[in-house]
Amino acid sequence: xxxxxxxxxxxxxxxxxxxxxxxxxxxxxxxxxxxxxxxxxxxxxxxxxxxxxxxxxxxxxxxxxxxxxxxxxxxxxxxxxxxxxx
Numbered sequence: 001x002x003x004x005x006x007x008x009x010x011x012x013x014x015x016x017x018x019x020x021x022x023x024x025x026x027x028x029x030x031x032x033x034x035x036x037x038x039x040x041x042x043x044x045x046x047x048x049x050x051x052x053x054x055x056x057x058x059x060x061x062x063x064x065x066x067x068x069x070x071x072x073x074x075x076x077x078x079x080x081x082x083x084x085x086x
Contacts, residue, residue, distance in 0.1 A: 026073055033066045 036059055043056040 022073065026070070029066055029070045029073070033063065033070065036063045036066060 039059045040056065040063060043052040043059060046052060
């Protein structure tokens, strides 16, 4: 069945499966980022009375990696929308 343009967000994925996979990856990255940010807070404030400052660099590195991937995914989505609008 051919897809016809209509109201709403333009289709920018190869199929429903591709769209679901991309949405799943976005949710996964967002959850992982939330977890890493929680670990960073624990490093800053300590946990159970012990300092976790030595762990901070590895969590910060992971936060930066996850944010870069999230921005990459969101940027690809924005580029697809701009290309379809042109």
